[in-house]
Amino acid sequence: MTPHDLHAYLQRLGEPTPPPPTLATLARLQQRHNATFPFETLTCLLRDAVAIDLPSVAHKLLHEGRGGYCYELNGLFLALLQHLGFQARALAARVVMDASDDSPTARTHMLVLVVIDGVAYSVDVGFGGNTPTGPLRLDQRFPQATPHERYRMDQYEDAYLLRVDVGGEWRPLYRFDLQVQEAVDHIVGNWYVCTHPASSFPGQLRAALSGPGWRRTLGAGRYAVHRHGQPSERRALVDVDDVLQVLREDFGINPPTHPRLRDAIAAWLRGAA
Secondary structure, X not given: OOHHHHHHHHHHOOOOOOOOOOHHHHHHHHHHHHHHOOEEOHHHHOOOOOOOOXXXXXXXXXXXXXXXXXXXXXXXHHHHHHHOOOEEEEEEEEXXXXXXXXXXOOEEEEEEEEEEOOEEEEEOOOOHHHOOOOOEEOOOOOOEEOOOXXXXXXXXXXXXXXXXXXXXXEEEEEEEOOOOOOHHHHHHHHHHHHHOOOOOOOOOOOEEEEEOOEEEEEEOOXXXXXXXOOOOEEEEOOOHHHHHHHHHHHHOOOOOOOOOHHXXXXXXXXXXX
16 A cells, blocks of 8 residues: 555544554544445446455545445455554455355455454454444454444354344354465455356445444445434435435445446346336
């Protein structure tokens, strides 16, 4: 990460100078990151390959007004944490949310392991509408509070199973272990997610952003606002202009100038109808 990118990144997160590598810093940066950089899959919607090398991700998120998905968001956040002096490295998870059976899923989600004063935490800024907004201890089995939902880290054979409390129901999100991940592992996982015919991402548009007391999500042709302790507000997206307006005004996304973008959004809306 260049000094220019680092300065821009910290400014976006409200940090005028590099903060110390403490738990308080980690929690603050994670919460602000989730409120600043949206989860979005516009590149996947266009069926283009997603570049996850650090210069490409930094340019997209810091200078193009875009967001990204796990390999981009967590990849950039990991680089920041390491630059600030955190003991941090990447992990890979198997997503089990909405799984209909016990068949194993591929390692297609990237998250971050951070160790502070000998305590291990999972950190994630790239899981869409259910992204944890605070660090989660791996050694605790009781519910852990975040600025949004509660999460629970269950032991699952030789791995961890992350669950989220949604209306009193503990829903499974993903399963992971502490196996060391090399850069090529993420290249393979990312390639599967954005290009493989069996992946649920190509041709699909999803977006999410989490702020104080609220989450915003876009997917399956609908836009929703979820506020703590209140019923969710949901509405169907009417047309391409409606989608573009919501992306700009509610998620802070600057959609790419692409000749196929409007047609891709229209096709996505038809498929969601």
